[in-house]
Amino acid sequence: MAPERVFIKGNEAIAQGALDAGCRCFFGYPITPQNDIPEFLSKALPEAGGEFVQAESEVAAANMLLGAAATGVRCMTSSSSPGMSLKQEAISYMAGSELPAVVVNMNRGGPGLGDIGPAQGDYYQSTRGGGHGDYRLLVLAPATCQEAYDLVIEAFALAFRYRNPVLILGDAILGQMKEPIARRESVTYDDASGGWHLDGNAGRDKRLIKSLFLDEGALAGQNRHLMAKYAAMRAETRWEAFQTEDAELVVCAYGSIGRIAKSTVRKLRARGLKVGLLRPITLYPFPDAPLLALAGQGKRFLTIEHNCGQMVDDVRLAIRTKADSDFFGVMPGELPNPDDLEGPILKSLEG
Amino acid sequence: MQAAEKLVFKTPDVIIDRPTHYCPGCQHGTAHRIVGEVIDELGLADKTIAVASIGCSVFLYNYLNVDAVEAPHGRAPAVATGVKRARPDRTVFTYQGDGDLASIGMAEIMHAANRGERITVIFVNNTVYGMTGGQMAPTTMIGQATTTCPGGRCAEREGLPIKMAEIIGMLGGVVFCERVAVNSVKNIARAKKAVRKAFECQEQGLGFSFVEFLATCPTNWKMSPVDANKRIADELIPYFPLGTIVDRTGGGEDK
Ligand SMILES: Cc1ncc(C[n+]2csc(CCOP(=O)(O)OP(=O)(O)O)c2C)c(N)n1
Ligand code: SF4
Numbered sequence: 119m120a121p122e123r124v125f126i127k128g129n130e131a132i133a134q135g136a137l138d139a140g141c142r143c144f145f146g147y148p149i150t151p152q153n154d155i156p157e158f159l160s161k162a163l164p165e166a167g168g169e170f171v172q173a174e175s176e177v178a179a180a181n182m183l184l185g186a187a188a189t190g191v192r193c194m195t196s197s198s199s200p201g202m203s204l205k206q207e208a209i210s211y212m213a214g215s216e217l218p219a220v221v222v223n224m225n226r227g228g229p230g231l232g233d234i235g236p237a238q239g240d241y242y243q244s245t246r247g248g249g250h251g252d253y254r255l256l257v258l259a260p261a262t263c264q265e266a267y268d269l270v271i272e273a274f275a276l277a278f279r280y281r282n283p284v285l286i287l288g289d290a291i292l293g294q295m296k297e298p299i300a301r302r303e304s305v306t307y308d309d310a311s312g313g314w315h316l317d318g319n320a321g322r323d324k325r326l327i328k329s330l331f332l333d334e335g336a337l338a339g340q341n342r343h344l345m346a347k348y349a350a351m352r353a354e355t356r357w358e359a360f361q362t363e364d365a366e367l368v369v370c371a372y373g374s375i376g377r378i379a380k381s382t383v384r385k386l387r388a389r390g391l392k393v394g395l396l397r398p399i400t401l402y403p404f405p406d407a408p409l410l411a412l413a414g415q416g417k418r419f420l421t422i423e424h425n426c427g428q429m430v431d432d433v434r435l436a437i438r439t440k441a442d443s444d445f446f447g448v449m450p451g452e453l454p455n456p457d458d459l460e461g462p463i464l465k466s467l468e469g
Numbered sequence: 470m471q472a473a474e475k476l477v478f479k480t481p482d483v484i485i486d487r488p489t490h491y492c493p494g495c496q497h498g499t500a501h502r503i504v505g506e507v508i509d510e511l512g513l514a515d516k517t518i519a520v521a522s523i524g525c526s527v528f529l530y531n532y533l534n535v536d537a538v539e540a541p542h543g544r545a546p547a548v549a550t551g552v553k554r555a556r557p558d559r560t561v562f563t564y565q566g567d568g569d570l571a572s573i574g575m576a577e578i579m580h581a582a583n584r585g586e587r588i589t590v591i592f593v594n595n596t597v598y599g600m601t602g603g604q605m606a607p608t609t610m611i612g613q614a615t616t617t618c619p620g621g622r623c624a625e626r627e628g629l630p631i632k633m634a635e636i637i638g639m640l641g642g643v644v645f646c647e648r649v650a651v652n653s654v655k656n657i658a659r660a661k662k663a664v665r666k667a668f669e670c671q672e673q674g675l676g677f678s679f680v681e682f683l684a685t686c687p688t689n690w691k692m693s694p695v696d697a698n699k700r701i702a703d704e705l706i707p708y709f710p711l712g713t714i715v716d717r718t719g720g721g722e723d724k
């Protein structure tokens with residue numbers, strides 16, 4: 119059977135991906151520009167036999183997610199920047215208690231209330247854990263509606279593989295853009311398969327899900343265990359390399375900006391200029407190895423972000439033994455335009 | 470040979486027999502025991518998921534032989550909402566202190582109650598933040614000295630102690646709400662009856678149930694266990710009256 123093709127917004131693609139991945143519970147709170155996700159799921163999820171709760175706050179929504187995740191079901195929450203700040207408490211507890219779930223942030227302009235337009239100012243928050251303590255989320259940054267759909271499905275699999283929250287980081291461009299996507303066959307997920315979830319201790323010893331470790335050495339042990347897990351997650355590193363082989367300058371950009379930068383690169387290639395693009399798809403783990411390999415070939419780098427310079431730190435860390443990276447930032451509060459990127463790319467290309 | 474011992478006191482299977490970490494005279498232990506006995510008597514032990522909160526009772530799970538998850542401070546009703554929505558056929562309860570429930574967790578408890586989540590909330594009001602060293606709580610009595618109101622709580626400055634059971638009783642999703650104490654044999658029996666009713670309410674899928682325990686914290690009250698118990702009757706019960714606030718288990722109106 120040919121996959122069903124639907125023409126939907128990025129936000130809806132995320133919601134549809136969650137449904138097709140077997141998501142059973144969704145907890146949300148209204149905030150622009152992600153409202154299509156809870157609106158879509160408030161109808162579709164109950165129809166599919168799942169639960170939708172509009173929580174009293176993002177704090178509550180994230181803690182409901184924690185509770186549902188503890189029972190082993192596939193569950194998700196979504197929000198945008200100010201709401202993400204409120205979710206960090208529960209996300210830290212979930213990372214500490216090793217609970218799998220998918221969290222979506224459709225990044226808007228900040229700091230504070232900022233605006234409702236697209237931005238990438240939450241890169242640090244997303245890739246450094248976001249809440250208190252030493253922990254990491256697996257962070258996936260789609261650039262198209264199809265990729266958003268596919269990565270949400272992937273995100274559930276990864277969350278359960280590593281028993282860790284997985285973050286989908288998009289923005290208002292991705293959320294509002296309408297594109298055709300090919301749907302996959304729905305997943306039926308056996309939520310009892312992990313052997314760690316809570317459902318009452320009939321026929322087995324009781325189970326406990328917690329992040330408090332007071333016994334001598336216990337917390338250090340848990341932190342070592344988490345670090346080993348994050349190291350294992352490196353196997354999931356993903357990126358798109360576009361015309362990097364013979365490029366003199368490699369542009370590094372993610373998400374919607376990665377997509378816009380790609381069209382600028384394409385345009386400059388048509389004029390015979392040797393530019394390429396490396397678009398990280400996982401922001402954590404970060405694709406340091408391919409970047410370092412490109413640096414080893416003597417290429418130069420320009421990082422472009424829709425913020426005041428955050429991912430550029432990771433690019434510089436990746437290539438620090440061989441090269442450095444220029445930076446160009448589109449200000450949060452301004453809309454990125456492919457033509458705006460041309461000047462900075464040409465400048466870096468000239469060196 | 471000694472005569473065979475006559476067993477007059479049996480610990481229910483769901484209660485784990487281990488030395489307590491609670492201070493002498495602390496009534497968290499009594500409240501745990503009542504909850505354990507009810508879970509045992511109703512035959513719910515192997516289908517119960519406890520949601521522990523942050524406070525002296527954070528180790529609830531060390532005393533009850535049931536599955537458990539630890540919620541962030543104040544968020545137990547939201548965590549329990551997630552658990553119950555995901556596993557509607559399981560018995561889900563939270564166990565929360567007064568700092569946890571009536572201060573930082575006010576939004577979560579109000580909305581879980583108002584939505585009528587099919588969960589049971591055990592609320593232990595000892596008028597202080599016990600675990601962090603006896604600071605003022607929203608429930609601290611007027612004139613009561615704590616480490617953060619050393620001159621005694623003052624109504625003009627800090628407001629009046631919050632009466633949670635009355636507030637919860639006003640919300641639409643609440644089917645059963647009662648305030649109890651465990652300062653006498655008679656009150657312990659009543660408390661157990663209330664907890665039993667609260668769990669039965671959940672088992673029948675009727676809605677949200679809430680039991681507020683007035684409890685001692687001899688350590689932070691700086692009292693002997695006997696004096697602390699006396700304070701419950703002399704000071705707390707007159708302000709926080711005992712009894713059923715809402716009972717819609719019969720399907721009718723209040724009480
Ligand atoms: C977000 C957050 N803030 C503060 C604390 C510190 N803290 C731990 S327990 C507690 C209060 C406990 O008081 P209560 O809920 O009345 O329980 P009790 O110990 O009296 O039974 C506080 C403030 C915390 N753990 N998390
Ligand atoms: S500090 Fe108070 S509440 Fe905590 S265990 Fe001691 S007596 Fe009980």
Ligand SMILES: [Mg+2]
Nearest residue numbers: 566567597599
């Ligand atoms: Mg207290």
